Amino acid sequence: MDRNVILSIQDLNIKFTLRGQTLHAIRGVSLDLYDGECLAIVGESGSGKSVLVKSCMGLLDKNGFVDSGSILYDGQDLAKYTKGKEWEKIRGGQIAMVMQDPMTSLNPLKSIGWQIGESLKYHQGLTGEAAKNKVLEMLSDVGIDDPKRRYGQYPHEFSGGMRQRVAIAIAIACNPRILVCDEPTTALDVTIQAQILDLVKDLQKKYHLTTIYITHDLGVVANVADRVAVMYAGDIVEIGTCQEIFFDPKHPYTWALLSSLPQIATAGEKLYSIHGTPPNLFMPVRGDAFAPRNPYALDVDFLYRPPYFEVSPTHKAKTWLLDPRAPKIEPPAVLKEIKNLKALGGEWGEQ
Amino acid sequence: MLQYCLKRIFRACISLIIIIAVVFCLLRLMPIDSYFPNLDDMTETQLYNAKEKLGLNDPVPVQLGKFYTQLLHGDLGVSNRYRVDYPIMKILAKKAPISIKFGLLAMLISLPLGLLLGVLMSRHRNGLIDRIGTGYVVLMQAVPAAVYYLMLQIYGSSWTGLNILYNSNVPSSIILPVVSLALPSIAWYAMWLRRYMVDEENRDYIRMARAKGVPERAIGFNHVFRNAIVPLIHGIPSSLLLTISGSIYVESLYSIPGMGGLLVEVIKMQDNSMVQALVIVYAALGIIGLLLGDILMAMVDPRISLTKKEGAR
Numbered sequence: 001m002d003r004n005v006i007l008s009i010q011d012l013n014i015k016f017t018l019r020g021q022t023l024h025a026i027r028g029v030s031l032d033l034y035d036g037e038c039l040a041i042v043g044e045s046g047s048g049k050s051v052l053v054k055s056c057m058g059l060l061d062k063n064g065f066v067d068s069g070s071i072l073y074d075g076q077d078l079a080k081y082t083k084g085k086e087w088e089k090i091r092g093g094q095i096a097m098v099m100q101d102p103m104t105s106l107n108p109l110k111s112i113g114w115q116i117g118e119s120l121k122y123h124q125g126l127t128g129e130a131a132k133n134k135v136l137e138m139l140s141d142v143g144i145d146d147p148k149r150r151y152g153q154y155p156h157e158f159s160g161g162m163r164q165r166v167a168i169a170i171a172i173a174c175n176p177r178i179l180v181c182d183e184p185t186t187a188l189d190v191t192i193q194a195q196i197l198d199l200v201k202d203l204q205k206k207y208h209l210t211t212i213y214i215t216h217d218l219g220v221v222a223n224v225a226d227r228v229a230v231m232y233a234g235d236i237v238e239i240g241t242c243q244e245i246f247f248d249p250k251h252p253y254t255w256a257l258l259s260s261l262p263q264i265a266t267a268g269e270k271l272y273s274i275h276g277t278p279p280n281l282f283m284p285v286r287g288d289a290f291a292p293r294n295p296y297a298l299d300v301d302f303l304y305r306p307p308y309f310e311v312s313p314t315h316k317a318k319t320w321l322l323d324p325r326a327p328k329i330e331p332p333a334v335l336k337e338i339k340n341l342k343a344l345g346g347e348w349g350e351q
Numbered sequence: 352m353l354q355y356c357l358k359r360i361f362r363a364c365i366s367l368i369i370i371i372a373v374v375f376c377l378l379r380l381m382p383i384d385s386y387f388p389n390l391d392d393m394t395e396t397q398l399y400n401a402k403e404k405l406g407l408n409d410p411v412p413v414q415l416g417k418f419y420t421q422l423l424h425g426d427l428g429v430s431n432r433y434r435v436d437y438p439i440m441k442i443l444a445k446k447a448p449i450s451i452k453f454g455l456l457a458m459l460i461s462l463p464l465g466l467l468l469g470v471l472m473s474r475h476r477n478g479l480i481d482r483i484g485t486g487y488v489v490l491m492q493a494v495p496a497a498v499y500y501l502m503l504q505i506y507g508s509s510w511t512g513l514n515i516l517y518n519s520n521v522p523s524s525i526i527l528p529v530v531s532l533a534l535p536s537i538a539w540y541a542m543w544l545r546r547y548m549v550d551e552e553n554r555d556y557i558r559m560a561r562a563k564g565v566p567e568r569a570i571g572f573n574h575v576f577r578n579a580i581v582p583l584i585h586g587i588p589s590s591l592l593l594t595i596s597g598s599i600y601v602e603s604l605y606s607i608p609g610m611g612g613l614l615v616e617v618i619k620m621q622d623n624s625m626v627q628a629l630v631i632v633y634a635a636l637g638i639i640g641l642l643l644g645d646i647l648m649a650m651v652d653p654r655i656s657l658t659k660k661e662g663a664r
Contacts, residue, residue: 057562059558059561059562084566084567085566087564088564088565088566089564090564091561091562091563091564092562092563092564092565093564096562096563097559097562099555099558099559099562101555104554104555104556105555105556105558105559106556106559107556107559107560107574107578108556108578108652108653108654109577109578109581109651109652109653109654110573110574111653118560118563118565118569118573119563119564119565122563122564122565122566122569123564154653154654156653156654167559170559170563171562171563174564
């Protein structure tokens with residue numbers, strides 16, 4: 001990967017204040033996003049996936065703030081942005097977002113033509129006929145038939161999948177460089193999911209987009225991602241190419257996550273699940289956050305937080321198991337099953 | 352749109368016809384006495400002739416039919432006791448404009464002020480304006496109107512030298528009653544608008560608009576306010592039309608010769624035809640208000656299906 005870094009997150013800490021307490025939602029994340037790639041961020045609910053990308057767009061809730069660290073984009077540190085005016089240029093114009101639920105992410109009282117045109121107005125100053133032509137072009141780009149008729153229609157006249165297409169049209173209308181997809185298919189019908197994923201893939205090529213997928217659906221990951229970042233308790237515990245994460249995972253949390261895939265479970269046996277609950281982020285976390293739930297945990301895991309150990313130039317994981325002094329532990333045997341799946345061909349997402 | 356309106360108008364007419372029938376029949380059940388101030392002195396024949404003159408000897412359906420034709424000619428009948436044999440239309444024509452004048456002025460003040468207060472409260476949620484506004488809303492809702500109406504009348508007139516009673520020759524004497532009428536409505540509009548705007552703020556499409564890079568101001572107006580105003584719009588035609596009924600309390604405090612309290616008064620007097628006329632007029636206004644409200648809603652909210660059956664969202 002010798003491509004250009006277009007977004008670089010350095011040792012980012014994000015905190016939220018809730019009823020006088022402080023929640024440490026992102027604990028020192030560093031991440032480089034390469035131009036043109038598709039990065040998937042996976043992790044369970046509350047692991048900080050959404051918070052991480054929202055902070056790159058200044059969309060954190062009012063009680064959340066960047067405590068330390070930087071988000072470098074285009075020579076500027078987004079973490080230092082405070083005013084709405086500064087963010088308005090980034091949002092939509094540079095970094096755009098597709099949200100989870102297309103049933104609620106469009107304003108029910110505005111025609112979809114208006115809603116797509118709205119971002120054009122603020123980013124490119126397009127109005128009137130020029131804006132309308134561009135909107136019609138976007139609509140046909142995202143695969144909506146008869147754009148002229150659809151232009152004046154309202155969200156309730158569209159199906160879920162069609163609405164998500166509209167939401168994608170809104171996101172890419174202003175030629176952003178980065179497209180964030182926050183669980184874009186979770187709320188959709190399985191048959192529609194694959195269509196939307198394909199659409200985003202096509203658009204990524206056509207518009208040269210860098211995409212970030214936030215998801216907890218590993219099927220989606222296998223389908224679209226070049227690289228995968230696994231998040232746990234506000235930190236990226238392992239990051240690598242899609243192949244590396246699926247076929248050669250190093251972190252016990254990634255093992256646990258992959259073991260709980262229904263696709264590799266044996267019929268008649270209980271599906272694997274990770275016991276315990278994630279740590280309470282209101283409290284300081286000591287050692288490896290996953291240690292209390294980790295059957296392979298070493299004593300050192302409870303005392304010191306592991307640094308990144310490099311497995312390959314593209315693959316690194318935060319676990320003491322990779323330390324040369326650690327005992328050699330084999331990953332669970334069941335993970336070998338993944339190789340037998342035609343996983344990376346993309347069949348998963350369509351099951 | 353036209354089809355929707357026609358359908359609604361048709362339904363409204365049907366409701367009105369039913370209401371008229373019910374009111375009319377109920378009042379036929381009342382004792383006959385009230386129609387004649389000097390019942391005790393009348394002989395059987397006199398009574399029969401008098402009833403014949405009023406058409407009270409006909410069967411009820413015939414009477415009702417006659418009443419409908421009468422209404423279609425814009426005639427509400429004559430008063431029996433309030434002002435004997437005086438056309439009710441003329442009584443209303445004299446009193447209603449006074450109530451409407453006060454009501455409209457109060458609305459003209461309260462609607463913009465209430466909406467402004469609501470917007471400011473939601474914009475500065477938990478801030479100073481919100482706290483003061485909430486205090487005001489709670490005050491208006493919790494304290495009986497009697498208390499602040501009286502205080503306003505007493506202190507308002509002594510501090511500013513305004514007339515304590517309404518005098519049609521002194522224009523400034525309308526200020527206190529109009530303010531009295533406006534105070535609670537301001538609180539009402541502010542309370543609901545704030546609430547709906549706060550609801551809207553948390554919608555996904557507001558986040559979406561923000562993620563699109565739309566400036567806060569435009570989000571506030573084009574999305575938050577625009578969507579929050581919809582539920583309020585429905586009530587506006589009704590409140591506009593029902594200004595005609597006046598306010599019993601404010602009108603009696605300032606001795607305004609309006610419609611407020613008229614219905615109660617004629618019920619006490621057992622003036623059946625007045626009761627009948629007033630109830631029908633108020634019912635008609637209520638129905639027209641709702642009808643206009645529905646049509647306005649359909650104009651501002653595209654989800655309200657104009658041709659298909661409802662509930663097909």
